[in-house]
Every structure is written in structure tokens, then in C-alpha cells.
Amino acid sequence: MTDHLKNNKIQLERIFHPKRLAVIGVSAGSMGFGSRTIETLLHFGYQGEICPVNPKGGTISGLKIYKTIEEIPGDLDLAIIAVPAPLVPAALEACRLKGVIGAEILSAGFKELGTPEGRALEEEIKSISRKGIRVVGPNCFGIYCPTGGLTILPGLDFSRESGPVAFLAQSGGMAGEFVMNGSSLGLTFSKVVSFGNGVDLRETELLQYLGNDPGTKVICMYIEGVEDGRAFFKVLKEVAATKPVIIYKGGLSPAGSRAVVSHTASLGGSRQIWESMMRQANAVQVNNSLEMAQAALASVLLPERPVRGMAVVGGGGALGVAASDTAEIFGIELPLLTPDTQKKIMAILPKPGSSATNPVDAANPGVPPEILKEVLLKSGEEKTIDLQLLIQLLYIYKSILRRGEITLDEATPYRGLIKAIGEVEGKTDKPVVLVLPNSRRELEDLDLEEVRRRAGRVFFENGILTFENLNDAFRSIAHVSRYYSRREAREAVTLAA
Amino acid sequence: MTDHLKNNKIQLERIFHPKRLAVIGVSAGSMGFGSRTIETLLHFGYQGEICPVNPKGGTISGLKIYKTIEEIPGDLDLAIIAVPAPLVPAALEACRLKGVIGAEILSAGFKELGTPEGRALEEEIKSISRKGIRVVGPNCFGIYCPTGGLTILPGLDFSRESGPVAFLAQSGGMAGEFVMNGSSLGLTFSKVVSFGNGVDLRETELLQYLGNDPGTKVICMYIEGVEDGRAFFKVLKEVAATKPVIIYKGGLSPAGSRAVVSHTASLGGSRQIWESMMRQANAVQVNNSLEMAQAALASVLLPERPVRGMAVVGGGGALGVAASDTAEIFGIELPLLTPDTQKKIMAILPKPGSSATNPVDAANPGVPPEILKEVLLKSGEEKTIDLQLLIQLLYIYKSILRRGEITLDEATPYRGLIKAIGEVEGKTDKPVVLVLPNSRRELEDLDLEEVRRRAGRVFFENGILTFENLNDAFRSIAHVSRYYSRREAREAVTLAA
Numbered sequence: 001m002t003d004h005l006k007n008n009k010i011q012l013e014r015i016f017h018p019k020r021l022a023v024i025g026v027s028a029g030s031m032g033f034g035s036r037t038i039e040t041l042l043h044f045g046y047q048g049e050i051c052p053v054n055p056k057g058g059t060i061s062g063l064k065i066y067k068t069i070e071e072i073p074g075d076l077d078l079a080i081i082a083v084p085a086p087l088v089p090a091a092l093e094a095c096r097l098k099g100v101i102g103a104e105i106l107s108a109g110f111k112e113l114g115t116p117e118g119r120a121l122e123e124e125i126k127s128i129s130r131k132g133i134r135v136v137g138p139n140c141f142g143i144y145c146p147t148g149g150l151t152i153l154p155g156l157d158f159s160r161e162s163g164p165v166a167f168l169a170q171s172g173g174m175a176g177e178f179v180m181n182g183s184s185l186g187l188t189f190s191k192v193v194s195f196g197n198g199v200d201l202r203e204t205e206l207l208q209y210l211g212n213d214p215g216t217k218v219i220c221m222y223i224e225g226v227e228d229g230r231a232f233f234k235v236l237k238e239v240a241a242t243k244p245v246i247i248y249k250g251g252l253s254p255a256g257s258r259a260v261v262s263h264t265a266s267l268g269g270s271r272q273i274w275e276s277m278m279r280q281a282n283a284v285q286v287n288n289s290l291e292m293a294q295a296a297l298a299s300v301l302l303p304e305r306p307v308r309g310m311a312v313v314g315g316g317g318a319l320g321v322a323a324s325d326t327a328e329i330f331g332i333e334l335p336l337l338t339p340d341t342q343k344k345i346m347a348i349l350p351k352p353g354s355s356a357t358n359p360v361d362a363a364n365p366g367v368p369p370e371i372l373k374e375v376l377l378k379s380g381e382e383k384t385i386d387l388q389l390l391i392q393l394l395y396i397y398k399s400i401l402r403r404g405e406i407t408l409d410e411a412t413p414y415r416g417l418i419k420a421i422g423e424v425e426g427k428t429d430k431p432v433v434l435v436l437p438n439s440r441r442e443l444e445d446l447d448l449e450e451v452r453r454r455a456g457r458v459f460f461e462n463g464i465l466t467f468e469n470l471n472d473a474f475r476s477i478a479h480v481s482r483y484y485s486r487r488e489a490r491e492a493v494t495l496a497a
Numbered sequence: 498m499t500d501h502l503k504n505n506k507i508q509l510e511r512i513f514h515p516k517r518l519a520v521i522g523v524s525a526g527s528m529g530f531g532s533r534t535i536e537t538l539l540h541f542g543y544q545g546e547i548c549p550v551n552p553k554g555g556t557i558s559g560l561k562i563y564k565t566i567e568e569i570p571g572d573l574d575l576a577i578i579a580v581p582a583p584l585v586p587a588a589l590e591a592c593r594l595k596g597v598i599g600a601e602i603l604s605a606g607f608k609e610l611g612t613p614e615g616r617a618l619e620e621e622i623k624s625i626s627r628k629g630i631r632v633v634g635p636n637c638f639g640i641y642c643p644t645g646g647l648t649i650l651p652g653l654d655f656s657r658e659s660g661p662v663a664f665l666a667q668s669g670g671m672a673g674e675f676v677m678n679g680s681s682l683g684l685t686f687s688k689v690v691s692f693g694n695g696v697d698l699r700e701t702e703l704l705q706y707l708g709n710d711p712g713t714k715v716i717c718m719y720i721e722g723v724e725d726g727r728a729f730f731k732v733l734k735e736v737a738a739t740k741p742v743i744i745y746k747g748g749l750s751p752a753g754s755r756a757v758v759s760h761t762a763s764l765g766g767s768r769q770i771w772e773s774m775m776r777q778a779n780a781v782q783v784n785n786s787l788e789m790a791q792a793a794l795a796s797v798l799l800p801e802r803p804v805r806g807m808a809v810v811g812g813g814g815a816l817g818v819a820a821s822d823t824a825e826i827f828g829i830e831l832p833l834l835t836p837d838t839q840k841k842i843m844a845i846l847p848k849p850g851s852s853a854t855n856p857v858d859a860a861n862p863g864v865p866p867e868i869l870k871e872v873l874l875k876s877g878e879e880k881t882i883d884l885q886l887l888i889q890l891l892y893i894y895k896s897i898l899r900r901g902e903i904t905l906d907e908a909t910p911y912r913g914l915i916k917a918i919g920e921v922e923g924k925t926d927k928p929v930v931l932v933l934p935n936s937r938r939e940l941e942d943l944d945l946e947e948v949r950r951r952a953g954r955v956f957f958e959n960g961i962l963t964f965e966n967l968n969d970a971f972r973s974i975a976h977v978s979r980y981y982s983r984r985e986a987r988e989a990v991t992l993a994a
Contacts, residue, residue, distance in 0.1 A: 113849050156896070173813040173862075180936035224818060250818035253825030255855070258833070262852035263814025288819060288968065289936070316670040317760025321721060321747035322785060328750030336755075352610050355759035358752070365670075399653070439677035439786070443950040446943060453940040471785065 005208070011134055012201075012209050015102035016191055017148035018077035020049045022100070024091050025083035025107075028058035028065060033106055033153075034082040035060060040156055046149035051076070069094040076100040080142065085109030088138065089124040096133040102201075105137035106153070111197050112139050112263075126199040140196025141172025144179065144189065147215070152176065152194060163188020164217035165296050166210045168203060170196055171263070174222045174289060181293040186460030187300065190215040204232045211239030218299045220246045220292050224260045229277075237281040241490070244299045244483050246284040248292050249274055282486045284479045291475065294467070298476035299483075301465040302431055306485035307386045307477055309335040311379040312359035314391030314435075315367050320359030323391065326470045330478035334358050335384035344378045365393040369416035373424055380428035388424070389473060391435045392417065394455065395448050398440070408447050414455035418462050434459060434466040435473045502705070508631055509698075509706050512599035513688055514645035515574035517546045519597070521588050522580035522604075525555035525562060530603055530650075531579040532557060537653055543646035548573070566591040573597040577639065582606030585635065586621040593630040599698075602634035603650070608694050609636050609760075623696040637693025638669025641676065641686065644712070649673065649691060660685020661714035662793050663707045665700060667693055668760070671719045671786060678790040683957030684797065687712040701729045708736030715796045717743045717789050721757045726774075734778040738987070741796045741980050743781040745789050746771055779983045781976045788972065791964070795973035796980075798962040799928055803982035804883045804974055806832040808876040809856035811888030811932075812864050817856030820888065823967045827975035831855050832881035841875045862890040866913035870921055877925035885921070886970060888932045889914065891952065892945050895937070905944050911952035915959050931956060931963040932970045 023041075025034035038052060038061055051072045052065045059065060066072050069079070069091070079095045081088055085107050095103050110122040122138070129135040136142055141152040146162040154176045165187050167178050172194040179192055190213065195202050203226050210216045219239065226232040239245055251260035252271040278285045284299075286292045310332055312323040327334050337345070337358045345356035348371060353363030360375060376388055397411040421432045436455075440448055459466045467473035520538075523531035535549060535558055548569045549562045556562060563569050566576070566588070576592045578585055582604050592600050607619040619635070626632040633639055638649040643659040651673045662684050664675050669691040676689055687710065692699050700723055707713045716736065723729040736742055748757035749768040775782050781796075783789045807829055809820040824831050834842070834855045842853035845868060850860030857872060873885055894908040918929045933952075937945055956963045964970035 108849055154896075169815075171813075171815040174815040177815075177934075177936045180938075184936065184938035184942075222815065224815075250815060250822060253822045255824060255831040256818050256821035258854055259814070259817040259821045259856050259858075262854060262858060263818060287822075288966075290966070316668075317756070318666075318668040318671040318674075318719065318721075318747060320756040321753050321760060324753035324756045325747060325750045325784075327752060334752040352606055357755055357759060359756050361756075361759060396651075399651075437674075439674045439681065441677075441681035441950070443947070443954060445681075446947055446950070449946055450940070450943055453938070453943070457940060469785075469787070 102134035135200035141194035144192035169222035307481035373420035599631035632697035638691035641689040666719035804978035812862040870917035
């Protein structure tokens, strides 16, 4: 790492983990943006010292309000600025003179307005930043970093637990949506940054920082436009050689490009050029926030290697057909099992209706976990199989309730599945991924949804990757497999050279 | 209609609406397949007379068990056969001699086993059927027809209400899955048939029947293989000229084709040939059961005409970008609004952050329905717009609860949306489709899911088409639009000729 990079890293570490921060633009007794920021920080459990600033003074949430930034004694790591746009340059300059490391400018009303006044204000804060203060924003939601006690404004309920996934975007809305989508899948986050108009800190530098961040295993990005394509591409290539970088690019269509201009005033660029650049850099390309969260989940839970062949085990012939067709769409092989393995599996499965070519059809969706375990142990022994997919229709157990006295949670054999999968993974050293389709989603079936979500949480805690449908499962597995396959190929070329 | 067709129609009407039926293969006091069938029919509310048959006699569910089929007095419309495979030919022959119109053979153990014995048994029942009894099956789940009081075996909870959607498949599992997926969206069904190995009644004849069935507005099919490609294609073309036929073809990949052989012993066929045949016939092609249910929903709720251009209204820039990119994927135009309309809309929307090119960005996801109504009235006036899409993040209203005393259901403005959309549709004569993304799907957010499902039901009852994400929305709208666009083009050619 160069001295310059090291210096940047130290600055960014202080911004992500501020010991003392100022909130500029609060008013005692009112619920403006600044006041809500303080409330949110306190609620989220920020452990450092908060210094509110307002010329009128007073107190807020039990904290003394300083009349000016200069009045605050001692060093400050971060200033959160939420004053109206025309007052931002003066506030930022005061922070710079005070020696504050970085500022998060939440205020809107800059370049995104498309007016000469907006552009001029933005140029002003850009030049102040160049003189020596790092800036996130303006027109942004800022930083969510559980280890630093920071959260973005709609992030009151975000997890306090830190985790392996990072996210970068100009858009605050997308940052919030991605954290919610990821959390719904069980993911936790190291750092999430909405950098808005990005006058200073933006995609390239933040990506480089996250590439060197030991707490970040997977980096996700939503990009509407990049400031310096060449620089970004170079850093992307470097970072993607060490950890998965998953990118959702918005605005690749003509109407999308028009929408991008209204949103962040970025230039969209051609789909073909972009996609070819991404392939060259070995970035994982996705098409929406949920697909990105699922690809991140698969990156976190799957082994770091390509999947050359998969076995699929389920109960129901049409499911096997669907699994096969979906595997082909995503370029995944379902190799025929050897006659010997087929014979062993057929000796275990109920008859008639079962088959063991691959997909393995257990004939009946209610085959118990103990039997499925025996099947998976056999198919998992095959050399051509790197990963196994088990399809389970957990909703069928609702029909059992009519006849018994047990709860739906007890009737649904998810704990048995966890035990069975744990044993299979232990003995074969190959992951078993679960697909849990649910076709019953009426208002009267909320009990099924509850069990599904509770089971999903326990599966995640046990390191088991689960999906709601075949498409999501194969797509996510293919993303991870393709990433490691390309990475291995490149590493081989580098070694040979 | 030819006499032959009329005769078939009369036979099929009696099979779908049997006044008297026999259930062959019940045992007093046991819970075999036949006994469960009777329990299911009674629970489902079958209004005709049920005649159980078992050589031992006795009673079941309060019904007298006849020892033989011959012993049953009077006419029978339908026999449900659930005896072991080797006993099926004799039972079917007895039904034929008795003059029963049709038989539903639930028993498995025929051609699908791949054994000489299985094939021989299947040939036997085929030749009995040819001598004069219609057969659904064997190896099937049979018929779900609410107006006839019939349901398939896993269909105990299926709706008693009849509706506009029909479904055909060999696979019983897929029939059950499709009904559940459709019901979750609010759909109701006219006739659903799982015909299993299909020795007699199968895709072509049933499709022709449904084409002439006034209660069926949309026909959905899951196909693993067709018996007579030429005949099927001819009927498909005829029927698709009068109502949408939505087809999900399984087994178009090599592994899928192998799975099809294990499942229904059908021949898969090449993807290219199949897809080109489907385009020629103007069938709607889908890739899974949920996509099929959504396309059926859109066919039921949207006007019967192509969509040449759409307006998209939402609050949040990245959402607009995503909508634009997704529209392009599905070949849908989002025409730029005229400067005059843009100006009118900008006069209504909050600032800064909003824009009105198309997509219209209301800047804020919480803009109230009354304001959205004004926007939609303006954009809906444009000649280039045939349909409007409104994106609403209903989950944001959960954050309001912290500050008030109202319930989540009260806080979520779905009733206001229904009123607004009703007025816009009334004045513009153009549908407004809702997209309600939900990124909050944690265990703690079941309350959101409950409100979403309750709101979804009310939207459906008010004829408003809703989707959970942009992809599903654009894909479904594109399916319907492409169908009517091709149909119009063909009708124009026919008129010109």
C-alpha cells in the first residue's frame, strides 16, 4: 500500500468510526433533519460523543447545543451537515478550519437541481473539500456502519451487528432497499455508503478502501454513472481479484439513462461496453437489488470455488423437470449419476414414481429428512457433483395439522433437515443448498409464512443457503461459480506467465 | 361445431358436472386413496350422489358401499377409480358395460414405470376406453371444477368459487401448485385437469373443449410432451385466436428432457422448434408456474388490447431508473411526456428532487394518494400512454406507527389508493397497475405481510392489477400486450384477404 493510500485509509477509518462528531443544523425542540439525525444516532447506540450545533444554542436530547463549530473543544472526526444548501459551504469551511476529518452532507439542493445556483453551490463545496476535508455527499443518506455506531436516516431499525457485506451507491433509497433486502435474507453489513452527488468520496476510492477492509468479504454496488471510467475499471479489476464485487448498473436502457440524468445527473453509457468491461474485470453483474442480495448471500455461504456439476433431489416429477430447465438457463450441469449410485439410491426411495438419474425424484414431497440424508450421501459421493440442491415443499405439512394436535412449527421438519444437511455436508465436504418453494401465499396462510421465516433464520444460522424458488437458487449459485471459475483461470494465467 | 365435437362436449360436460358418481376402491374404516377421495368430495361440498364400491360392502362416511359396479342402480356420469393398477382394467370394463360416461383413474403403476407389465396394463385400459368410455388418467390427480363440486386430491382447501381461468397438465403436482399460486393472486378457476399418462382425454381435446367453454376466459397449460404435435398445433392456433392460451413447456433442456422421460415418458422436443410453433400459434410462452399465474391474472384484469406506451409514476429516483431498464427488457415503451404535461405535473409535485419526464419521480415515497391521482390524471391524458404503472412502497408506513396510536392497516393508505385509481381509470379509460415492492421481509415484519395480503385482496376485488416487483409487472403486461398485438395483426390480415 502506498503512503497516500495508507493516509486515506486512516482518514476513512476515522470517518467510519468517529469518536466525536458534530451535527450541524439542529434546532432545540423541532424535528428537522438534524434533530432526527441525533435521535437516530442515540437510538442506534452510537457510543461516541455527539456535539450538536445551532447558532441559537440550547439543549437537545439532553445534549448541549454549541452555537458555532469553533466553540466545540477538542478534535472532531466527523461532521454531519443538515443545514439548507446555501448555508452548507460556510459550515463545511468552518469544519475544515477546525480540522474535522470528514463531513457527511445530507442536505439536497445542489447539482441535482439542474440550476446554475445548484451547480455553483456544488462547485463551492467541492473546492473546500479539495483544500483538506473529506466529504460524503451532498444529497445523500450517508453512512451505515454498525461497528462505528452510524446509521443512515431510514436505518433506525437496521441491525447493530456487523457482517461481511459492504454496499456503495449514490442513491440513498437504493442503500436502504438493499440493506432491507439483505437483512431479510439474514445478511449483516460492514459498511454501507450512500454518497449522493459524490463531490469527493465516491465509487472508486470507496471500492479501493473496501477492497483492503478485512471486515468486508463481499462488495455490492449500485451504479448510475462513474466519474472516471478508466480509474474505476482499474480498481475494480484489482479488488475483484481478491473478493467478489457484485454490481447492479442502472440506466443502461434509453429511458433508464434519461431517468438517471434526472436522478443523479450521471451519464448512463452503453449496455454492451459496460457489460464487456464488467466481464473483463470479473465483476458479478446483477439486475436488481434482490438479485444482488441473493448473490451476496451465496458468496458468503458457499465455498470459494467453482461448481462444475450439481445434483438435484426433490419429490415430484415436474419439479425435477423445472430444475433441469432452470439449470440449463444458468449454464449449470446436472451430470447423470453413475448406474451404481442410481441403484443405491433406488434401493432407498419409495416406489413407484421415483427415479435417480439426476434430478433424483423421491416421488413424494413428504419423504422424511433421514431418508433424504441417505440419498444425498450417495449422490454426494459422485466425483462430478460439487454441490447438491434439495427441494422441499414445507407448506405441505400444514395439511397434517388437521389430523393432529401439534403446531405448524412442530409439524414442519426443518430441524430434521438441518441435522441431515449438516451430516451430509460433513461427510461429503460439498454444500447442500435448500430450495423451499411456497405456492400458498393467501391471507389465511400467514402461519406458513411465519414458519418459513423462522426456519429461514435457523437455516442461515446453521450456514445453510436457502432460496424461495429454483430461478433464484440457480442464478445465485451460477454467479458465485462463474466468479471463482474466472478467477481461477486468471490466476492460472498469472502463474504460468 | 361438428356433431362429433358436440357429442364430445356433452360427454365432457357430464364428466365435469356429474350428478352421480362411483368411487371404486374404498374400504370401510381405512384411509386409502378411495376413502380419502370420498372424504374430500364431501368436505368440498359435492352436491350429487356418491356411490362407493368395494367387494366387502359395508358403509363409509354414512354412505352404503356397493359390492360391485353392476349393483349400483341407475345411470352414472363419472367413476373415480383408485384400485391397485392390476385391478384397473376389470373395474374400467365394468364401468363401460354399465354405461358410465367417464372414469378418472387415480391409480399409478402403468407406462410411467417403464416396465413391460406397466405398458401392457396401460394398453389394456386404452383399448377399453376406445370401446366407449372416456378416461382421465391413469396416474393423475383428476379434475378440479367448482361448479361440478369436484376437486383434486390435494385440493381440499381449494376455492368453491368458480372463475375465468382453466388449467391443463399431465402433472398433478403442477396442477396443485398452479391453483395455489393463482389463488394467492386472487384468481378463481373454471376447470383444472391433471390427466396423468393421458390414455384418452388429453391436451388437444381438452384444449378444444375449453376453447368453446363460455366460463373459461384464459387457458393455462403445463406441457411435458404432446401426443400429436400437428393436431395440437392446429387446435392451439384456433383457440388462441379467441382467448389467451398461456403455455409453460417443461423439458426443453437436455437434462429437463431426461427428467420428462422419468416423469411422464413424454418426448421433450427442441426448444427452437417449440418456441417458433408457439409464436406462430400466438400462444403466450412462460417459464414457470408463478409467471403463468401472473400472466393469467393480467389477462383477466387488463383490457383486451395492446399496450403501445406506458407512464410510470413513483417516488424515488432509483426506482424510476429500474422501471425504465425493466421496461426495455420486456420491449415496452415509456414515451417522453409532452412539455405541457411535464409542466402541469411539476406544478403538483413536491420539490426539490421530483421530475416529470417519464418515469415521473415524485421525489418522496410517501406522497399521498390525492396528489398521485392528480399526477396520473395528467399523464393519463397523453395519447402515447395506454397504461400507467404506479409504484408504492407501502412498507414505509410502518415507521409512522412509532409516533401514533393507529394500526398498520390504518396507516397504510391502500383504501385511498383504490379511490384514486378508480377515479383515474374512470376519467382516462386507461388501466393503472400497482407495483408494491416490499424489501422488509424479516420475521419481525409479518405485520407488513399481513397488511400487504389484505390490501392485495381488496385491490383484486376492485379490479386493480398488482405485483410485488417491477420485473413481474412488466413481464405480465408484456405477455398480454404482445398477445393482443399479434391477434390484431392477424385479424387485420384475415379481413384484408
